[in-house]
Amino acid sequence: MSVAIRQLATSEPGFEAEFQRVLHWSAATDDAIEQRVAAILAEVRQRGDAAVLEYTARFDGIEAESMASLELTADDFAAAYELISPAQRNALRQAARRIRSFHERQLESCGKSWSYRDEDGSLLGQKVTPLDRVGIYVPGGKAAYPSSLLMNAVPAQVAGVPEIVMVVPTPVRKDGTSNVLRGERNPLVLAAAHVAGVARAFTIGGAQAIGALAYGTATVPKVDKITGPGNAYVASAKKHVFGTVGIDMIAGPSEILVLADGSTPPDWVAMDLFSQAEHDELAQSILLCPDAGYIERVRSAIERLLPGMPRAAIIRASLEGRGALIHTRSMEEACELSNRIAPEHLEVSSNDPHRWEPLLRHAGALFLGAYTSESLGDYCAGPNHVLPTSGTARFSSPLGVYDFQKRSSVIEVSRSGAQTLGVIAAELAYGEGLQAHARAAEMRLQSKP
Known part of the structure; x- marks a missing residue:
């Protein structure tokens, strides 16, 4: 039984509409x-x-x-x-x-x-403390x-x-x-x-x-x-x-986007697509590649390898429901599409991944080169595997040390600094109609406690 995964091409007239259908996922909870x-x-x-x-x-x-x-x-x-x-x-x-x-x-x-300390001797800074x-x-x-x-x-x-x-x-x-x-x-x-x-x-x-x-x-x-x-x-x-x-975040279904130039063994890429599809029927696995022949070899690998997977039913449902094999005009165009998708996991499966990495602005994590399977990042590479999904990599980051800390601003104004800052603050406070703010600043002009 063949896998009915979408096969699209950016050169086709109806590509944009089909592409939007691939990306659509409602984050609204029932x-x-x-x-x-x-x-x-x-x-x-x-x-x-x-x-x-x-x-x-x-x-x-x-x-x-x-x-x-x-x-x-x-x-x-x-x-x-x-x-x-x-x-x-x-x-x-x-x-x-x-x-x-x-x-x-x-x-x-x-x-x-x-x-x-600034020029007036005032202490300014930030105190970082754990939760x-x-x-x-x-x-x-x-x-x-x-x-x-x-x-x-x-x-x-x-x-x-x-x-x-x-x-x-x-x-x-x-x-x-x-x-x-x-x-x-x-x-x-x-x-x-x-x-x-x-x-x-x-x-x-x-x-x-x-x-x-x-x-x-x-x-x-x-x-x-x-x-x-x-x-x-x-x-x-x-x-x-x-x-x-x-x-930390509201996570949607898991995602993988493989950006391939055709140099990686097709079986490797097929299994990488499986690695996310096996999570959930709603997980998303997408391949972007400018080589139509290579895409066909990956599709054949999917057909051949899927029957041997213990979670084959879940993988099939995921690939047929939300997966796609997309033929692009070039690797540059593939990078542009990748930025629009802003995937959770982005594999750059290329002989020269560092050529393409500067063009990639949005991803939860980038996996560079054919040997860097997403699964290594999931388990043991070191960087965190809790990543933004559903396009939120455009403005969100992986879980990290900073998520378990908070920052407090530290301000210690010197007497000299109060003379300069007090005039500025009072002027702005009067302009906002907040007289107590202004007077609190003015009381410290040329005054000692």
Whole structure:
């Protein structure tokens, strides 16, 4: 059965309309979800732990008498770390080391306090301090994501956040028969928490977990900011609680855009397109290339490789629903289209990626060269894999150390400086009709305390 993925060409008269259809994705949350999330958050805010327990039983199938049975400790993480294989332990350690190294360099470049004195001797600057407590949401509904845990917890630690609270759902699942399995506390996720140094966690998820972190309960501490991806209920809940707490971003379906000059083995590119398509039926995988023959070879590779993929049904639905193979007139035109798309992941699969990189202005992350598969960035290259989606890379950035810090302006005006600044401030304040502002500045002209 062939894959009905769109094949477009920029030279065709109807390209623009078809291109817009490929890009279209409604970020609007279903009204029913919005209403349900609002009700859940209201219940959690009012009834705290009792509401969290009720919704965990209803949505995850986990019956618990108290939140204590849903809380994970450092001992649980250490036990899970010993349970996993030596190869998995080594992979977690190496990934964490690289992620930490990258974010420590990020801290050095942008995360330090600074100040200077001007010509009047006044001290001006910025004080950078970490958030007191953050909550990280680690998805656990359809799959386990130890990589997401590392990508959220490690930069928070590098930023100096003293307390990280993790929430991870462990819903009851069926095993393909009539048997119901207990909620699974995935050892690799808990081992990642051990490697990342997370000290406190709860096996709760969904909107109720976001509410518990945002408002606090008798058991779950209130945090200052919530980061981490989740389903539509989680995304909606984060929108609702923004303002009470900070959030990282509202993430849409995952995306990959491959910009190819035809020099990379077609199988590699086909598998890279699969790597995002397997996330979700709404994920988007697009190839831009000026070589029509190469596009056909990639399409053939897709047909040949897809039957062997365990998540073939999801990949097929994603490629047929939102995927595209686009023939461009040139690599320059491909770069222009890429900037319009502003993808989450942008692979420049070329013999000379640095020739094209200066033309690329908008992307969550750039992966340069044939050997740089997007999956390496997802797991262990070092830069963060929490990236802006749905075109928001035009104005948003990857998660980083700076998301776990806040900045306070520092102003210490000298007596000499007050004489200069006071005249300026008073003039502007009178112009705005704010006499107390003006008088407060004028009182310091040629005066001592």
